[in-house]
Amino acid sequence: MSPDSAPSDTTPTDAESACFEAGIKFGSLYHQFAGTPISPESVSSLTTAMEQSIENQPHCSDVTVDVRTNELETALADSSADYTELTGRFLEVEIVVDYEGCEVVTRMEMQDGYPLMRLESVRS
Amino acid sequence: MSPDSAPSDTTPTDAESACFEAGIKFGSLYHQFAGTPISPESVSSLTTAMEQSIENQPHCSDVTVDVRTNELETALADSSADYTELTGRFLEVEIVVDYEGCEVVTRMEMQDGYPLMRLESVRS
């Protein structure tokens, strides 16, 4: 192996860096806001704040947060309280990252009771 | 002292319970949102979300969150980034709790570089 071939073996590509950046945004969004008190009345202000705060992060071109209001109302109907805590069960999120011209689209949805975050597309 | 006087010695009054509730709201607000990415553009959505989410909590009649924008702009002028993280340095908060007719007003402001939370008034 030539001395200078080693680095290129493991040096991240722009697409890989874009995916890393997208993951950071998802982990940030989820763990910053999980646990926030939420009711039907405060859904709109919370989703706007989530979108705008994470869009501050580098290379983050778009964040869309939807709260599954049916699921929220079901949770509240079962409860003695009129609010609950934000958790993945109530969320659908799309985040678009643009890193050095590489666009990555990622999404979080419930799957088998677990809020699954996944890469949807990577466009170099 | 009579045997049955002991419980009443340590049973909380409504005013004490109101103060406890007010403290919960302050600790919740601070530790839920500390660390959120913030820029001048996202101040408004974040403060609205902070107010409305904490107002969901029981006995919480009013939450007012102000971001000290001068302090935020100073922090950003010193930085290579165009956003920073929310911390007590940027916040002034007033929370009013009403518990069984007892109104408690509480406030957080910076004092000696520390975000001091304090009881302002307790009205039974």
Added chain:
Amino acid sequence: MSPDSAPSDTTPTDAESACFEAGIKFGSLYHQFAGTPISPESVSSLTTAMEQSIENQPHCSDVTVDVRTNELETALADSSADYTELTGRFLEVEIVVDYEGCEVVTRMEMQDGYPLMRLESVRS
């Protein structure tokens, strides 16, 4: 009413301040750590960190965090994942605050599906 009697009407007592401080600790503990990934293997390190970090706060003399492991195991048995997120359902917490000689004991336990924080005793 004399002009100078007004302040004393609403100035907090030491016991009320102690209760406010106790509430801050509870709100902080809950909203700092809610959402943390947890499994039976990481229970011990997380509870120790929760106790020691909140004990750093002013006037906080003791924090005891217990995870209801039966409840945790039930949640994991229902799930495709081998960890879950920390929430009030899994917690029992006692916090003791000492403020100017006034000792307040507070506790969080599940009640009717809601993690209820309450004042247990106030000793002036």
Added chain:
Amino acid sequence: MSPDSAPSDTTPTDAESACFEAGIKFGSLYHQFAGTPISPESVSSLTTAMEQSIENQPHCSDVTVDVRTNELETALADSSADYTELTGRFLEVEIVVDYEGCEVVTRMEMQDGYPLMRLESVRS
């Protein structure tokens, strides 16, 4: 272009998915624990909890959290309090993710006053 070539253009590779997973862990670790009260006495329990909680997440093979104690002591010497809040200034973190045989090493360190998270190597 053949009809079935389109998907492969934007379908993520295993290496890209591994980088996405690594980003999730970093964002999670940072935004879950930023704001935690920290003192020299509680450093050890907090770093252990951060490591073990994030290692619960899927595909996460190793997390190493170091607190820069010099920086922490400097911050405390400037303060009237004997604790402060965890923020990137005090942290050095390495996270290793293994996804479908692809190993990604990532690191967070302060750079120009900003806690920079970066991909160090991607080994397919």
